[in-house]
Amino acid sequence: MASRKDEVLQLLNELNQKVTAIDVASKLGMDRANASRYLNDLFKEQKIDKLSGKPVYYEAKQQAAEGIQNEQTEGTAFDRLIGSEQSLKVSIQQAKAAILYPPNGLHTLILGKTGTGKSLFAECMYQFAKESAMIPSEAPFISFNCADYAQNPQLLFGHIFGVVKGAYTGAEETREGLLAQADGGILFLDEIHRLPPEGQEMLFTFIDKGEYRPLGESAKVHRAQVEIIGATTESPDNFLLETFTRRIPMTITLPQLSERNLEERYQMVEFFLKQEARRLNQPIRVHRQALIAFLLYHASANVGQLQRDLKLACAKAFLHYKTKAANYILIEQDDLPIHVQKGLLHMKDEPEKLNRLIDINKTIFKFADASEASQDLHVELNDVYQAIQDKAEELLKEGKDQSELEAELYVDVDQYFHDYMVQLPTQQTAKEIIDPEVWELTEEVYDIAEKRLSRSYNDKMKFAFSLHLQSTIERIREQKHIVHPDLNNVRKKYPKEFQVAIELSTTIEQALNIEIPFDEIGFLTMFLTAEVVDSMFVSESQVEVLVLMHGRSTASSMVETVQELLSIESGTAIDMPLTMDVKTMYEKVKNRVLKLNPQKGVLILSDMGSLTSFGNMLTEELGIRTKTVTMTSTPVVLEAIRKASLGRGLEDIYQSCQQLFENKYKAHVLRTKPAKNAVILTCFTGEGVAEQLRMRIAPIIDESKVEIILLQFLHKDAFRERIDQLMEEYNILAIMGSVEFEYQNIPFFSALEVFSDGGLDIAKRIISDEVPYEKLIASLSGNLTAVDSVEELVYFLRKLISELQIQLNLILEPGVDIGMILHLAFLIERVQLGAVDREFPDLNEFVKQHMVEMQVTQQMMENVEREYQITIPQSEIAYLTQMMLANRVGAGSGE
Numbered sequence: 043m044a045s046r047k048d049e050v051l052q053l054l055n056e057l058n059q060k061v062t063a064i065d066v067a068s069k070l071g072m073d074r075a076n077a078s079r080y081l082n083d084l085f086k087e088q089k090i091d092k093l094s095g096k097p098v099y100y101e102a103k104q105q106a107a108e109g110i111q112n113e114q115t116e117g118t119a120f121d122r123l124i125g126s127e128q129s130l131k132v133s134i135q136q137a138k139a140a141i142l143y144p145p146n147g148l149h150t151l152i153l154g155k156t157g158t159g160k161s162l163f164a165e166c167m168y169q170f171a172k173e174s175a176m177i178p179s180e181a182p183f184i185s186f187n188c189a190d191y192a193q194n195p196q197l198l199f200g201h202i203f204g205v206v207k208g209a210y211t212g213a214e215e216t217r218e219g220l221l222a223q224a225d226g227g228i229l230f231l232d233e234i235h236r237l238p239p240e241g242q243e244m245l246f247t248f249i250d251k252g253e254y255r256p257l258g259e260s261a262k263v264h265r266a267q268v269e270i271i272g273a274t275t276e277s278p279d280n281f282l283l284e285t286f287t288r289r290i291p292m293t294i295t296l297p298q299l300s301e302r303n304l305e306e307r308y309q310m311v312e313f314f315l316k317q318e319a320r321r322l323n324q325p326i327r328v329h330r331q332a333l334i335a336f337l338l339y340h341a342s343a344n345v346g347q348l349q350r351d352l353k354l355a356c357a358k359a360f361l362h363y364k365t366k367a368a369n370y371i372l373i374e375q376d377d378l379p380i381h382v383q384k385g386l387l388h389m390k391d392e393p394e395k396l397n398r399l400i401d402i403n404k405t406i407f408k409f410a411d412a413s414e415a416s417q418d419l420h421v422e423l424n425d426v427y428q429a430i431q432d433k434a435e436e437l438l439k440e441g442k443d444q445s446e447l448e449a450e451l452y453v454d455v456d457q458y459f460h461d462y463m464v465q466l467p468t469q470q471t472a473k474e475i476i477d478p479e480v481w482e483l484t485e486e487v488y489d490i491a492e493k494r495l496s497r498s499y500n501d502k503m504k505f506a507f508s509l510h511l512q513s514t515i516e517r518i519r520e521q522k523h524i525v526h527p528d529l530n531n532v533r534k535k536y537p538k539e540f541q542v543a544i545e546l547s548t549t550i551e552q553a554l555n556i557e558i559p560f561d562e563i564g565f566l567t568m569f570l571t572a573e574v575v576d577s578m579f580v581s582e583s584q585v586e587v588l589v590l591m592h593g594r595s596t597a598s599s600m601v602e603t604v605q606e607l608l609s610i611e612s613g614t615a616i617d618m619p620l621t622m623d624v625k626t627m628y629e630k631v632k633n634r635v636l637k638l639n640p641q642k643g644v645l646i647l648s649d650m651g652s653l654t655s656f657g658n659m660l661t662e663e664l665g666i667r668t669k670t671v672t673m674t675s676t677p678v679v680l681e682a683i684r685k686a687s688l689g690r691g692l693e694d695i696y697q698s699c700q701q702l703f704e705n706k707y708k709a710h711v712l713r714t715k716p717a718k719n720a721v722i723l724t725c726f727t728g729e730g731v732a733e734q735l736r737m738r739i740a741p742i743i744d745e746s747k748v749e750i751i752l753l754q755f756l757h758k759d760a761f762r763e764r765i766d767q768l769m770e771e772y773n774i775l776a777i778m779g780s781v782e783f784e785y786q787n788i789p790f791f792s793a794l795e796v797f798s799d800g801g802l803d804i805a806k807r808i809i810s811d812e813v814p815y816e817k818l819i820a821s822l823s824g825n826l827t828a829v830d831s832v833e834e835l836v837y838f839l840r841k842l843i844s845e846l847q848i849q850l851n852l853i854l855e856p857g858v859d860i861g862m863i864l865h866l867a868f869l870i871e872r873v874q875l876g877a878v879d880r881e882f883p884d885l886n887e888f889v890k891q892h893m894v895e896m897q898v899t900q901q902m903m904e905n906v907e908r909e910y911q912i913t914i915p916q917s918e919i920a921y922l923t924q925m926m927l928a929n930r931v932g933a934g935s936g937e
Contacts, residue, residue, distance in 0.1 A: 046072065050080040054090055060099040088161070088185040119169035123162075124309045129302040133294050137163070140292040141171045149249060149289065151234070152273040154296035157346025160273040161185070163296060164230045167271060171228065177269075181227035184220050192236040196257065199241055202231075204256030204264070221254055225266040234272035235281035242286040245270070249289045299344040304337060304395045307348075311336050314349050315409035318356045324371065325410035326356060331375045331386060331655065333400060333407055338392075339385030351382050372406070375655060380662030386655055387625035477512060483553050484508040487546050491570055494542045507569045511550070512731075514565075518556050532564045539570040585686040585695055586640040587613045589679055590631065590648040590656065594619050604680045613683040614638065624652045631656055635664060643667035643692035645682055645699070647674040667762060669696040688830060689909065693766040720749045720772035721809050722765070724779035731780045731793055738796055739778070742806045748775065775809045789844045804847050818860060822867060828874040829910070835870070838909065839863045842902060849898045852930035862925065866906070873912045882917035889916075892923060899923045 050066055063078040070077070081100050085092045093099040120126055120134045140148040150167070152160045168183040191198035204219030220229055231237070237245070248254040249270065253263050270290070278287050299307070311333070319326045332355070341347040358377040363370070375383060389396070400407070484507055488499050533540050543566040547558040558566075591597035594617055601615035616634060618627045635644060644666055646657045650673070657670035669692055671678060678699050685695040721743065725731035732752045743750065749772065753764060765785060768774060777783055778791040791805050823832045843862050847853060854862070872878045882888065889896050899922055903914050 046070075046076070047080045047083060050077065051084055051089055054084075054100065054102040057102070060093065060101045062099055066100075086186070087183075088187075118173055119166040123166060124313065125302055125306045129297050129306060133163070133296055136292060136294045137167050138170065140294075141167055141176055142174060146267065147171065147176055147269045148292045149270045150272070150292040150294060151278060151287070151290045152271065152294050152296065153278070154273070154275065155298050155344055156275050157341075157344035157348075158296040158298060159345055160296060161230070161232060163294075164228075164271045164273060168228045168230075171269075177227055182224050183228050183230065184224040185230045185232065186220055187232040188236040189233040192233075192238075195238050195241065198237070199244065200257050202241070203244060203254050204259075206256055206258030208258060216256075219256060221248065221266045221268055222264065224268045226268075228269045228271060231270065231272045233274060235274040235276045235278075239283055242283050246283075246286045246289045299341050299348060304392060304399060307337050308399045310345060310348060311352065312409060314352045315356070316411050318353065319409055320411035322356075322360065322371065323411075325408050326359065327370055327372045328407050328409065329372065329374045330400065330405050330407065332373045332378055334389060334396060335375065335378055335382050335385035337385065337396070337399070338388040339382045351379060354379065355382075376658055380659055383655065383659050383662065384628075386652060387623075387628050389652065390623055479554075480508055480512045480515070483550065484511060486553075487549060490546060490549065491542055494545070495538065495570065497570075510565065510569065514558075514562060515554060515556065518559070518562075532567050536567055536571050539567045540564075542570060543567040584612070584689050585642045585692050586635070586638050586644045587679070587682045587686050587695075588631070588635070588644055588646050589613065589615045589674065590618065590627075590646060590653045591615075591674075592618050592620065592649055592651065592653070596649070600674075600676050600679050601683075603676060604683050610683070610687050612687045613679070618653065627653070628656060628659065632660065632663070635660060635666065640666055643669070645686070645692060645695055646670040647679055647682060647699070648672055649674060667692055669693070671696065671699045693769070718749060718772050719747060719809075720751050720768065720774050722751050722753055722768070722774060722777040722779075724753045724761070724777065724781060724783070725793070735778050735793060735796055738802070739805065739809070742802070743809060748809055776805060778805065789841045791844075791848075795848055803853050804844055818863065822864075826867060826871050828871050829867075832867075835867060836863060839866050842866070842905065846899065846902050846926065849902060850895055850926055850930075852926065854926070855929050858929040862929075865922075865925065869914070869918060870906065870910050870912065873914060873918075874910065878915060878918060880917060882920040885917060885920055888920050888924070892927070895923050895927065896920065899926070 049070055053066060053069060054061065063074055063081055066072075066081065067074040067077040081090065081092075084090045085100065089103060091101050091103050093101065120130075120137065123130055123134070125131075126134055137150070140150045152163055154160050164185075165183065168177075171177045172179050172181065186201065188198065191201060200217070200219065202220050204222055205217050207214065207216045244254065248266075248268075252267065253265055255263060272290065274281070278293070315326050315328065336348070336352065336355075341351065343350075355373045355377045356371070359371045359373040362372070362377075375386075484504050488504055488507070492498055540563070543563045546566055547563050550556070551558055589597040589601050591600065597615035597617045601613045605611060605613060614634060616627075616631055638644075644657075644660065646653075646660075646668060648654050648656070648670060654670055654672045657668035660666060661668045671682070682695055682699050685698055721739065723732040723735045723739075725735075736750055736752065740750070751768065751772075753761065761783065762785060765774070765777075765788075774788050776789045776791060777785070778793070778796050780793045782792060783790055789805075796802055796805060819833050819836050822836065826832055826835070829835050840859075840863060843854075843859055843866075869878070896919060900919050903919060903922070906912070907914060
């Protein structure tokens with residue numbers, strides 16, 4: 043049996059690709075059930091990896107799973123460990139002594155924090171034992187994690203010592219244990235501190251006498267020759283019996299990553315990048331800033347975390363490569379999580395070592411597998427690369443916009459769900475677009491959740507979930523897979539909700555006769571944990587302009603000059619004396635931003651060096667939007683503060699500063715509007731509700747003139763960034779979706795509104811561009827003097843009129859839109875000039891008759907008052923309400 047299992051392991055190592063049990067059975071000519079058993083045994087022994095999904099795939103375990111083994115092939119197993127002659131030297135000497143100690147070696151305990159490489163070190167001890175002929179070359183190495191069965195001691199003891207049929211309820215057959223399987227070799231017990239005291243006693247009896255009894259065995263004593271290596275992240279004194287630790291004479295402590303030198307860290311980074319290059323079958327390039335960050339950041343989970351963070355950065359770089367038609371894979375600072383980017387704050391700590399390791403004259407560093415043969419992507423890409431590859435190919439075939447991928451790996455899931463729940467439309471016409479079966483199931487699911495979690499959920503939350511569930515069902519039935527980008531953290535952070543989500547998934551599966559993928563359980567969990575906020579977003583103030591400069595007073599002088607010129611107090615200056623280190627400066631900047639509490643984003647104007655990297659860090663750490671302009675001059679500061687004081691958006695100010703810097707900017711002229719028109723359709727996944735919206739609006743759109751773009755909405759900041767990018771190429775006529783998104787002057791239509799006939803008619807008017815807005819702008823440009831930008835005013839009012847129709851539940855007669863915009867434009871002008879003094883006849887009577895409509899109009903006009911800093915008289919609100927009612931479709935002659 044063992045030899046056939048070895049054949050399976052050898053096959054996976056030779057193929058170096060994902061296989062199923064059927065594949066193995068076919069290639070080795072064995073029964074599928076046996077192939078499946080061998081694969082599961084190898085997985086339990088941690089010799090291969092098992093991938094979730096249907097069908098289940100297996101693959102050879104990646105070399106150096108915890109990342110401390112280099113690529114040398116000569117010398118002993120220990121010589122191949124990074125740091126074998128430096129930080130690991132003492133540990134290796136102890137390990138060799140333990141293996142070589144006569145007659146059969148010493149039992150050993152390996153201590154080390156999570157991610158320090160205990161499992162790999164134990165495997166090296168096993169390889170060294172074979173190399174030194176202390177055990178035969180065919181001797182087994184059995185690996186077992188005690189934590190897997192820590193909650194069930196009987197099952198745990200049965201795995202280690204074996205079990206006799208009938209020993210306990212559920213023991214239906216006699217089964218040999220790990221001690222029997224490891225006879226003549228090594229048994230590695232990971233997380234040995236999870237072994238209960240009675241198990242420790244049974245084990246030290248074996249250590250003393252070489253004898254043990256399987257559970258349920260009373261007469262026969264079993265013997266085995268096994269060297270035991272235990273590993274733990276905890277202090278042995280706290281969790282292991284003293285009688286047990288006395289019987290393990292050798293204790294080896296592995297150093298944390300922070301205790302290892304910079305040269306070793308660089309070798310690890312190099313090894314992992316080459317490993318990923320091998321998997322992708324092409325080189326990976328890394329920007330200097332990103333490489334430095336990886337060398338200097340604090341990895342709390344040690345080498346294991348370093349590997350995971352590098353893997354994530356490679357995945358993001360691969361994402362850019364696939365979605366932006368790049369020529370090569372490049373990891374830049376933006377691709378790194380904020381905790382990695384913070385490594386740049388320590389650049390001054392070891393400058394000499396950094397310069398010795400990293401060529402000071404190079405900006406891009408290339409890491410390639412030595413066996414690199416082709417620039418084409420390998421057919422069998424693994425895990426996240428495969429998901430990205432599949433998604434990109436699918437989108438390319440469908441001709442869709444590929445930006446959906448961007449948000450998937452960058453998302454801050456907690457923040458996203460908070461934003462998503464806050465912005466959802468009301469449930470007013472939910473049953474018009476939600477399948478009754480889905481709505482009924484939603485009610486059932488939340489009844490269960492409320493009982494299990496002692497928590498209540500409002501209708502807005504339920505409506506959000508029903509929309510998601512409906513698109514999920516369609517995705518599953520069409521066999522489309524969606525990847526949750528942060529599933530493991532969700533599981534750890536919300537264990538109760540995750541368990542309830544598993545129960546709910548079973549309810550959904552039984553009700554709809556479908557199979558819920560594991561990733562979907564992560565999304566279900568978030569719908570149980572998200573806070574339901576009744577109010578919409580806090581109204582935005584203005585963009586905060588932050589000027590960061592080297593020198594004792596450079597930034598202060600510049601900002602003071604601009605404030606004096608403009609006679610305003612906007613703008614914040616932070617000086618960085620040359621004696622101040624970067625980390626202190628970053629903390630100073632971060633604290634200042636927290637005090638400012640920016641609602642509309644932060645524009646950073648900096649001169650050079652590390653200050654230019656602060657924007658990305660602030661965005662990641664604080665969740666605020668930032669833009670950075672470098673090589674800043676006083677005119678740039680002047681332009682930024684001037685526009686911010688006028689309430690302009692972050693992207694608008696940023697573009698103006700960039701154009702000014704490039705000497706292409708002309709005062710008071712906005713960017714030329716792109717020639718191409720587009721409508722953005724968005725939802726949680728970018729597929730379900732958005733696709734339904736596409737089918738709804740396609741008949742009313744001339745797609746030769748207006749392009750439909752589907753986007754995934756996972757986080758409002760990432761979505762805003764994508765809209766900013768699209769605005770450089772498209773004139774966006776409207777945004778429609780299940781997640782409310784108010785941005786600049788783009789009209790938004792909720793899914794509920796689009797699926798109602800009235801809302802669709804209003805949307806048709808907007809996206810068909812029936813109203814000649816460009817001509818209107820041209821005609822008003824010479825007649826309005828009090829407004830700063832006629833173009834912005836017209837598009838602002840266009841959005842206002844569309845929203846006002848929706849809120850008043852009416853549709854204006856064709857052509858009235860233009861009149862309403864003209865009326866409001868000149869009204870704003872007159873109010874600003876103080877020339878409004880007309881009265882509305884019988885005002886009190888009108889207000890009494892149309893109280894609801896007046897309130898709606900008043901609320902909508904508050905947006906105008908905020909934007910243009912005016913107060914509109916009650917009489918003008920009444921005139922506007924009267925105009926809307928009198929000119930709606932179907933209004934009687936007496937209206």
